[in-house]
Amino acid sequence: MHSNRILQVESITKDYGTGDHKTTALKGISFDVLEGEFLGIMGASGSGKTTLLNCIATMTKPTSGNIMLNHQNISSFKGGALADYRGKEIGYLFQEFELLDNLTARENIILPLSLHGMTGKQGEQKLRELANHFDIVSVLNKFPSQMSGGQKQRVAAARALIGDPSIVLADEPTGALDSKNARILMDKLSAIHKEQHKTIIMVTHDANVASFCSRILFIQDGCLFHELRRNIRTETTDNFYERIVTVVAQLGGGSANVL
Amino acid sequence: MFFKQIRRNASKSRKDNGLLFGSLIIAIVAFYTLLSLESQDVMRFLKTIESGAVSKLMLIIPLVYVISLFFVFFLVYFAYRYQMDNRKKEFGLYLMMGMKQSRLFAMLMGETIWNSVVSILIGLPIALLLTEGISLTTAQLVGIGIIGHRISLSIPALLGTVIGFIIVQIAAMMFLCFQFGRKELMQLMQTDSPDKQFIATKKGWISFILGLLFLITAYGIGILMLKSFDLRVVTLIFVFGGAGTFLLYRGMGSFLGRQIRKKGPSQSGLFTFTGRQIQENILHQHKELAIASLLLLMALSCISFGIGIASGRGAENTRSVDFSIEGSEQDISAFLNSTENDALIAASYPMFLDQLDTDTHTFSWGLDAALSAQPKTDLRDTIIKNFDQQSEYPYIISQTSYNNLLQSINKESIQLKERQIALYTSFRNSLDFVDTLSGAISAGAYVKIDNKSYELLPSLYDENIVADRKITLYSAMIVSDEDYRNWAKNSSEPFSWNVLLSKDSVQKNGLMQEIQSMENCLKAAGLSYESYISGIGRNLFYTVAASYLTIYLGVLFMLIANTVIGLKFLMYQRTNKRRYLTLLTLGAGIDDLCSSSQKQIRLFFTLVVGVASCSAFFAIWSMFTSFLKLPAGMGIHRVILLAGIGFFLFLFIQLIYINIVERASRREILALNITDRR
Structure with a gap:
């Protein structure tokens, strides 16, 4: 392997509640993510995939285990280091876009830079590149309420990328989009991944969307359950999609049918 | 359960x-x-x-x-x-x-x-x-x-x-x-879902400018035309002021939007977010803000009016006579000389005051020239006219009576030389009147009696010559006792007997108590009298009634306005909780968020308090130049000092409210802490 390991997840567990009310959402998951990888995480509702993503995003703390990004243990981050990590090292793409609806698209995209002491003027060049790439130049001065869902999510994607993060985390980014807009977004994200070798981790339960990934982890009941790797050179998206659908179907039928 | x-x-x-x-x-x-x-x-x-x-x-x-x-x-x-x-x-x-x-x-x-x-x-x-x-x-x-x-x-x-x-x-x-x-x-x-942001349009700008113009118009009308206290003028002020405030807040969002667009790109941190929050808050809540601002204006005006009246009335009466007793000289002397009353009384003297007998003497005022030399005002012309009309039955006071009065309150006596007369008025509370008249007599004025010219002393005398309102004199002349005897219609009987209570006993038991016990004695002796207490009573009544009610309403308006502003802000923050969560995910620190919300609260309050204070400044100015005259003896610096203290107190109360809202807002933001919450 010539690529570096950018993210190492080491036997993380996550419990909610205590005593009799304890629920274990993650039961000791370990995996590595290589630099430039487009990793998908799939699983049924309640399988723990969003909890896993939120642990990586430092939105929740794992009960045990370590998460290392660029060989730094992010579980130990606090205060300023935590805020820095969130803004600089990771970009987050939400299912519901989470644009601030009282800021224009331009102001929304610039926000992560502003939060880390840069001005809008300094980020102008990068903003223009991203706006061109995501085809949102025409809406830069508009407020979210004046945009379509697709435009909103592309603005959110530009916001996630403006700080040039080491890793982009996406939680069901197409969940609130129609199929056409979902396709446009995935094409754009995939292009970013290919051209800039950006590392992306995406949670989804849509096999179509997942087929853009280079590797997919399947989670069931808080455990890593299966892994699919796409052969980039030989395998088309359609073929990969077929394979994903098969696993998803087997997942639905229980572990007895798989492998 | x-x-x-x-x-x-x-x-x-x-x-x-x-x-x-x-x-x-x-x-x-x-x-x-x-x-x-x-x-x-x-x-x-x-x-x-x-x-x-x-x-x-x-x-x-x-x-x-x-x-x-x-x-x-x-x-x-x-x-x-x-x-x-x-x-x-x-x-x-x-x-x-x-x-x-x-x-x-x-x-x-x-x-x-x-x-x-x-x-x-x-x-x-x-x-x-x-x-x-x-x-x-x-x-x-x-x-x-x-x-x-x-x-x-x-x-x-x-x-x-x-x-x-x-x-x-x-x-x-x-x-x-x-x-x-x-x-x-x-x-x-x-x-x-939270209210949607909409782009500031031209309409906003028109509103903003129109609002400013309306407000300036209302201020102008207030200062220039309220003097006449015409109902139409008052209505105009209310219409322009009210509409101006509403329009100003309606358009303020556009103004802020422009500032954010202009300054935003060169600022880092949460500048744009903070600005947009305030802008949105104002865009969606401009009506409530305008109402709160008008309520605060009413509060400030009511409280100033109340304080103005209270302090004005308080300064009105200087105590010179406690009782003016009427009756035969014999009865009164008997009463005053009785030993039980002796300890109570510091001074007693007859007040000789009567009309000049114009049937046997000729009289004319020589004030016209001196008055005409004063700056031209409506009041000056009225004074000239009044003096012309008053030459028919002018009043005269004997010098000894007035000097007795002055001595009893430890003031210097009047020394009249031959062919000299002093001018008296009991309208000491009308500052402008006193000023004009004093100006005229110090410039040299005279009166003519029996074709002889009498010089008027250059200072005006205005101590109250009776205990309350037994008589009010627009003008009277203090003349030597000899002249009094010659000119008065009835020079042998005094107008009343004046009594001033002993300082020691007043200090010991309080003025009210002493006056009340003296009243009981007078009633027992069957004498008719008037006492200083009725004047105090009337003044107190006006003070208490007007200041109590207006200050009460003012405090209530202030309470309501501040609670509305505070609640509006907290409501708005709660509806937009998600935004704060998003910011945390994007890497903003909790402290950044708290400081942004603090700025929002301060600016939010400032915008309301600012407009209200500006309007209140003009409202109070208009009030004090029209129907609320400054009482005599109350210098402008004292008014400014009072106003300053009042305004400082007002700001202090605002700061308390701001602090309460800031604490509440901070608590909510801290509760958002992203870890393990989403």
């Missing part, structure tokens, strides 16, 4: 809405203070001397109370609507689980009544203590003394406060229950 839930919910809503709960307690205190006015020492005292006026005031008080209940109703309605909006989903769930609407209604009513009872239990003891304090202090200040103090607990006021407060609470809740009862279950279960 049901009651336990009611108690739990009620205590939670008190905790969540400390600001409203606190304001309601203050409202209770204010209500009781107003309603118990009748049982205050000062009012009980005034009743004995000005019973007619006091009973008229007591008729107005219920009306003022109803008006204030009406305002408080809106505050309560508005605050409860906000609370219910927050709990909409909870109500939806109760109904989904099969709770009957009537039971839900009973639960909400139960909570309201429970909260009202808690507020009353906290508010009333504070109110009782406060009114007791006010009663004692004012009594002490005006010298009724502690002897006359009675506990001012008033059962009717207590009942009035409790009933009024509970009715307002229940009425507001019933209105809301009715509104919510008509909503579909699905509407209750949905969470409201």
